[in-house]
Amino acid sequence: MTWRPYQNDYVVDYKEELNVEKFPVILVFNREELVFKTNKVEELYEFFKTGLNNLSGHEPCYSAIRSGAIIFLI
Secondary structure (H helix, E strand, O other), X not given: OOOOOOOOOXXXXXXXXXXXXXXXXXXXXXXXXXXXXXXXXXXXXXXXXXXXXXXXXXXXXXXXXXOOOXXXXX
């Protein structure tokens, strides 16, 4: 683990960091990383529907559900 002093003026450009091309965007994270990104609610639904019906074959969905998915709409 690395440690650095907190920098008051440090700003993160999340649009660049997460490679967001257009808004609104839906981001799904597990506890460690971004596992799914879309601009369409239907695709989010399919991501979870497919994963719930076949958890062993849809690792990103399974990891999100197992760890408590965190979903952001920005």
